[in-house]
Amino acid sequence: MENLNDCCAKIKPCGEAIFISSRIRLARNLSGEIFQTAISDKGRTEIFYRCQSAILKMRKFANGAYCNLEETPPQTSRILLEKNLISSELEQGKGSRGVFISSDAAASVMVNEEDHLRIQVIEGGLCLKALWKKINSIDDSIEKYLPYAFSSRYGYLTACPTNTGTGMRASVMMHLLGLAMSDDMEKITRGLNQLGIVARGSNGEGSDPVGAFYQISNQQTLGFSEQDIIERITNICVKLAEFEQNARQKMLEENPEALFDKIARAWAILESAIMISTSEATECLSALRLASDMGFMPAKSKILIDETLLKIRPAHLSEGKELTPKMRDIKRAAVLKSAIKNLKKPVFGSRKKRA
Numbered sequence: 001m002e003n004l005n006d007c008c009a010k011i012k013p014c015g016e017a018i019f020i021s022s023r024i025r026l027a028r029n030l031s032g033e034i035f036q037t038a039i040s041d042k043g044r045t046e047i048f049y050r051c052q053s054a055i056l057k058m059r060k061f062a063n064g065a066y067c068n069l070e071e072t073p074p075q076t077s078r079i080l081l082e083k084n085l086i087s088s089e090l091e092q093g094k095g096s097r098g099v100f101i102s103s104d105a106a107a108s109v110m111v112n113e114e115d116h117l118r119i120q121v122i123e124g125g126l127c128l129k130a131l132w133k134k135i136n137s138i139d140d141s142i143e144k145y146l147p148y149a150f151s152s153r154y155g156y157l158t159a160c161p162t163n164t165g166t167g168m169r170a171s172v173m174m175h176l177l178g179l180a181m182s183d184d185m186e187k188i189t190r191g192l193n194q195l196g197i198v199a200r201g202s203n204g205e206g207s208d209p210v211g212a213f214y215q216i217s218n219q220q221t222l223g224f225s226e227q228d229i230i231e232r233i234t235n236i237c238v239k240l241a242e243f244e245q246n247a248r249q250k251m252l253e254e255n256p257e258a259l260f261d262k263i264a265r266a267w268a269i270l271e272s273a274i275m276i277s278t279s280e281a282t283e284c285l286s287a288l289r290l291a292s293d294m295g296f297m298p299a300k301s302k303i304l305i306d307e308t309l310l311k312i313r314p315a316h317l318s319e320g321k322e323l324t325p326k327m328r329d330i331k332r333a334a335v336l337k338s339a340i341k342n343l344k345k346p347v348f349g350s351r352k353k354r355a
Ligand SMILES: Nc1ncnc2c1ncn2[C@@H]1O[C@H](COP(=O)(O)OP(=O)(O)OP(=O)(O)O)[C@@H](O)[C@H]1O
Pocket: 021, 022, 023, 025, 081, 084, 086, 087, 088, 114, 122, 163, 169, 171, 172, 173, 200, 202, 203, 204, 205, 215
């Protein structure tokens, strides 16, 4: 089995433009077993070991890394959370629970989260169709060893009824700063809800869309096939990206001063702050991301910007040390100052015709 840190190091931001990353997760439970919400500690531990033995029969997980969250220091589990390898529900949960990470770090299986199993795959860009093939094959392999709770009428049975059916959430993380700056996101979010789609913040359920990073995913899992859901989310995300491009273009034509001011201020803050919070830093980096997309900074700046967005998050910043919030804010400002030195300052005179 691989070392957890080496495995995590394989996760690298890829500097995509509007479509940052795609994710599919499947919620699965073992047939005849009590759901997490009502199970005893002993029952939870038994489920954990049953799942562990099945998952480790697959080479990609046996050669990957494994983390038992009951025995893991919070600094390590926070790193896994910040890398999106686990959810906050698993991180904050109690009792026997853990995560198995594949050798390429692109797939992970959480055990004893809200459901007995939460299988997930993540990749950069808009690629839900390819991810579906991948996760479907992982799901089939696990099912060879673990019989799933399944009803021919309802589909996969889950701890929360909102996941029953396919048990699938397909999501795309998008950078929608143009729409957010034009105050259109509230209207769009309402429209999406009417279509059974939800726009969450970048940290998932209940999180704020700091920096206009939105995660677009399906709300409905019952009555549709997996392919239908994937096609629907893909089409909607393509449409949203079109709206975003239009919002950027409109801003440039009708109110360039506001756009340039936002970017210039972001640069100035990152260059000179003495202490800075994660959310303020994320907002500023988000503005530079937009500058890079719109041709005011080199396109390749996005790789460094995305790496920095991860580096400034609390657990990554602390590097295993106990830092107070103030110490973190001071260190974050220093990290940003040095990152900025490797970027070209935005120039507003020259730009590509269209982002
Ligand atoms: N497209 C994506 N790219 C990268 N990370 C993602 C993406 N979608 C979700 N995530 C991450 O996955 C984690 C869980 O997200 P979320 O809470 O929305 O879903 P869930 O736990 O699968 O669903 P549910 O709310 O139904 O239990 C979060 O940390 C979130 O940042």
